[in-house]
Amino acid sequence: MGRSPCCDESGLKKGPWTPEEDEKLLHYIQKNGHGSWRTLPRLAGLNRCGKSCRLRWTNYLRPDIKRGKFSQEEEQTILHLHSILGNKWSAIATHLPGRTDNEIKNFWNTHLKKRLIQMGFDPMTHRPRTDFFAALPQLIALATLRDQLAATACGGGGGGDTAAAAAAQIMQGAGGGGGGGGGADVAIQAAKMQYLQCLLQSAASTIASAGSGGGGGGGGGAMSAHDADAALAAAAAATCSSSPAGSSVPITPTAVGHSGGGQTQTTPCAFSEAPVITSDDVEANLRLLGCGGGGADAFTCHGGSLPPLADLSDVTTTTMTNPLDWCSATASASSCGGGGGASSPFPWPEFFHDDPFITDFL
């Protein structure tokens, strides 16, 4: 304890290494071995501290260093080991011949971590992000919405039922000719209100289960730096645009955990830093996780004992023509995640963004 850092010694050079210095260090170690790192610089004729020499050697000059891009296999190995070991870069590096801990660490921070975040995974736990703060922007938007709903409902009692009835009417009849003039507009608005009210309820129940569930949910704890990070990421994501028209991939949150029947899905926009997710991205990411695109379970693929998420795939593919049905299905699906400790992320942002009615709020 209390030992002053070796590099505090005055007069020692810092910063980037010159080719001459590299050559001196290389020649000395090849000839004598590194021995004591503290005495090495003097013996090698270098005006550097031993620590700096060791770092330069281990991270750059060592002959068995493999340089260049990481292969798919190496990426998978890193992901897998990181899910088990965490930030034990040196331990991970021992499984990747020719790669240094520093290189792996950099690769993780600049590539893999971001990719996991984009996919909606927590880079530390390798679990889907379900924490409260990640959903904060949506909650704020919904809170605003709720106020408006309340204001609307105040006019006449039982507004919800009225809206539901109107919505049902619209769903049955108004799809065709747009025919009802002003009355149809009102009914459409009412249907949307009802739709959003369902979403609100579903979101509330989901958050309740995620926040209070304790257990295996992984969330619900005190706010950590990572939570704050997640909130910021989500805040940024909340402004993202919708998927491009024509994307062949149904965007739902359930995906990473369950892709069934050859259907590939990904996480919702709200959990992603990338505004646009293409089917190619999804395939690539699943491949990266060691999963075939056709329905493999990503959790088990990288060594996780991650719990399954509620599968909404059938909901999104079969009932989106009727938001009311979708609401009830969503509510039940989201509640089923709570019992096992896993909560499902929020499915609605992608649908929201397709609707100008919603984009006005976001």
Add this chain to the structure above:
DNA sequence: AATGAAGGCAACCGCAGAAGG
């Protein structure tokens, strides 16, 4: 073509544990 932002990477810093006297 100029400029600012973002990404990528090498290197530094500080801490903790191991080793040696």
Add this chain to the structure above:
DNA sequence: GCCTTCTGCGGTTGCCTTCAT
């Protein structure tokens, strides 16, 4: 057993390059 020194590790910083506007 205690103190000092050395080594290794993980986090962070700063510089250089590339990309976008």
